[in-house]
Amino acid sequence: MTAYLFETPEVVSVPVIGEDKEYPIHRVFCVGQNYAAHAAEMGSTADTEAPFYFTKQLHSVVMSGQEFPYPPGTENYHFEMELAFTINKPLFRCSALEAASAIYSYGCALDMTRRDLQTAAKDKKRPWDVAKDVENAAVIAAQTKASDYGAISNQRIWLSVNGEVRQDSDLSDMVHSCTDILCDLSKFYHLKSGDIILTGTPAGVGAVAVGDDIHGEIDGLEPVQLKIGPAD
Numbered sequence: 001m002t003a004y005l006f007e008t009p010e011v012v013s014v015p016v017i018g019e020d021k022e023y024p025i026h027r028v029f030c031v032g033q034n035y036a037a038h039a040a041e042m043g044s045t046a047d048t049e050a051p052f053y054f055t056k057q058l059h060s061v062v063m064s065g066q067e068f069p070y071p072p073g074t075e076n077y078h079f080e081m082e083l084a085f086t087i088n089k090p091l092f093r094c095s096a097l098e099a100a101s102a103i104y105s106y107g108c109a110l111d112m113t114r115r116d117l118q119t120a121a122k123d124k125k126r127p128w129d130v131a132k133d134v135e136n137a138a139v140i141a142a143q144t145k146a147s148d149y150g151a152i153s154n155q156r157i158w159l160s161v162n163g164e165v166r167q168d169s170d171l172s173d174m175v176h177s178c179t180d181i182l183c184d185l186s187k188f189y190h191l192k193s194g195d196i197i198l199t200g201t202p203a204g205v206g207a208v209a210v211g212d213d214i215h216g217e218i219d220g221l222e223p224v225q226l227k228i229g230p231a232d
Ligand code: MN
Pocket: 030, 031, 032, 080, 082, 111, 200, 201
């Protein structure tokens, strides 16, 4: 047995409603600009040909219902409310049918973003990593099994800050569906159990401040909650 020089990372996992066992997360893929109105507010146009992606490392993943400090290195930290889903089968260059059968669960998620650094990166044609791959910035709520949830159609997706609704849309506004995303993403990666995909945010993104309570919901799923604490 291999011995290590220091303690290895703990497994990061998310509860699944009705299951004793949690879903261990391996990788976090995120889709950019998957709602036309959000693409427009970012000064862009949604690409209907194919989704595009960025990733978050496991240090970004935290469970819903906690407080985390306002992160370092930004003065414009934004909320993005999103539908997340997980898979439980290997997928590589998959068909839509294979993709649909691999979707294991759905849940609410927040893709917290250093918007100032993202804007600067776009301007300088640099990568988005420090804008998106932020510690504690992928907030995940308990998952609902796809078999218990049924089809994604026009479920409402919304987010409020301190009780005031800021994002309000429905899932039928997604440019690329969950199965479309898997068909495309599996051209680039050997997807497998443990992969979670955040599917993009509707319009209405905005800045948070210390003390804010962020609350996001999608019809029929567990809400996601985050409190912004003082910077550390
Ligand atoms: Mn996002």
